[in-house]
């Protein structure tokens with residue numbers, strides 16, 4: 043509940059942002075529209091203490107001795123040099139995780155003991171909330187207030203949620219048709235390989251680690267090369283909370299080397315991946331070719347946000363703005379196709395423009411900032427290329443359309459109207475602050491167009507008409523449908539995709555199933571008193 047409130051309050055903050063921005067603005071911050079170079083970056087209130095690989099409970103150098111720089115998205119400058127893991131390090135980490143699973147205390151501990159470790163971990167995250175948030179913002183560029191007040195609290199909520207499950211995972215006794223005692227056991231699956239992206243580094247860490255640990259597995263995690271720092275910090279806290287050595291191993295490094303080695307390792311029993319659809323296909327193939335390990339995939343999206351003609355336009359504009367621009371537009375489930383009913387279309391576009399122009403872009407450590415820089419040069423260039431493609435293909439540029447300043451990876455909140463379904467910006471995942479507004483005039487038409495994508499991660503609907511909401515929620519082919527809200531991510535709510543947005547679900551009870559094997563044990567019973 044607290045987390046849900048966290049998100050709701052973030053959205054409410056966004057609702058009142060237009061009245062607050064004036065007072066929030068100051069050095070290093072700008073209301074988009076008064077474009078100028080972003081000023082000198084604020085010094086992050088944290089030190090980087092953990093840069094090595096975590097293998098078997100120890101922070102160690104990579105076998106090759108190599109390191110790679112992790113960069114500050116505000117400037118492109120080096121924050122720290124981090125040990126670069128590759129195949130040999132993955133082998134060492136899998137060996138440690140295997141041993142910890144086969145011999146170690148973790149799967150043999152009671153569920154209650156495991157829950158106590160996870161609860162202590164959540165307490166420690168809470169204690170270090172501000173340091174962790176600062177690391178997350180420094181490495182990723184997301185607003186500090188978002189890290190500190192929304193995301194880190196979501197992490198603790200999620201860890202406590204799975205701590206609550208740890209001693210409630212149980213099988214069944216099933217009545218078969220015969221004199222048999224039939225037990226269905228739910229066992230930990232073994233060594234889990236986990237590969238995560240950079241857009242929500244710590245939240246993705248938690249979504250993966252929470253259910254895997256609650257159900258008694260051991261882990262080798264490969265973090266994203268853009269954002270290795272926060273996972274190393276909290277992995278250390280998890281050991282302080284009592285996690286035995288070897289149960290969680292963290293490898294910083296690159297996809298084609300460390301990630302591929304993990305996906306294809308024959309001693310890994312399960313692979314959980316979050317990232318692009320393109321990479322999802324690669325890791326699925328590696329997993330299949332190596333040892334057919336089971337795979338869950340959380341991939342990309344091109345989610346529709348549908349505004350009906352009965353909607354309160356001011357609220358609809360704010361929600362659609364939040365659905366797209368949250369986290370610099372770097373959300374797999376971003377509402378990146380804003381469908382607006384033709385009766386309210388022009389009014390909506392005007393107000394969406396006004397809102398985008400008021401968006402506070404600047405140093406993410408600055409109070410009141412809503413949007414920081416994009417993660418890195420590669421994403422920054424990709425987004426600018428998509429903006430150019432929108433212009434070239436005849437969409438109407440309503441606001442933005444360029445970078446901000448000449449340093450770091452800041453992009454103007456950009457809106458295109460008159461976007462057509464076949465345009466690249468309406469089909470491909472931009473993963474940036476670019477809103478595409480499309481016009482529709484009929485419910486059946488918008489259902490058909492909203493579903494006409496290879497993705498199916500999420501959808502949003504904004505209406506006061508219950509019947510239309512009910513029709514849409516069933517017709518939309520997506521893993522999540524948010525009605526009159528967006529981006530509500532409580533730990534109990536399953537999340538995942540239809541179609542090429544992925545396989546399986548994370549969070550909630552569904553995620554536990556990813557980390558459990560089902561074993562049937564059948565024993566004949568002589569002279570049973572009952573069956």
Ligand SMILES: NC(=O)c1ccc[n+]([C@@H]2O[C@H](COP(=O)([O-])OP(=O)(O)OC[C@H]3O[C@@H](n4cnc5c(N)ncnc54)[C@H](O)[C@@H]3O)[C@@H](O)[C@H]2O)c1
Pocket residue numbers: 237238239240241242264265266267295296297298300301302303305316317318319320321322324325339340341342343373374375471473499543544
């Ligand atoms: N569905 C979700 O829950 C979700 C969440 C966040 C991000 N995403 C998606 O992730 C994408 C952005 O993240 P990204 O650019 O980091 O994606 P990416 O697929 O390039 O990278 C994701 C992870 O995979 C690793 N990787 C890359 N190549 C690999 C390979 N050959 N073998 C093994 N691992 C490899 C990377 O190092 C990183 O850790 C977007 O498309 C977004 O939609 C999805």
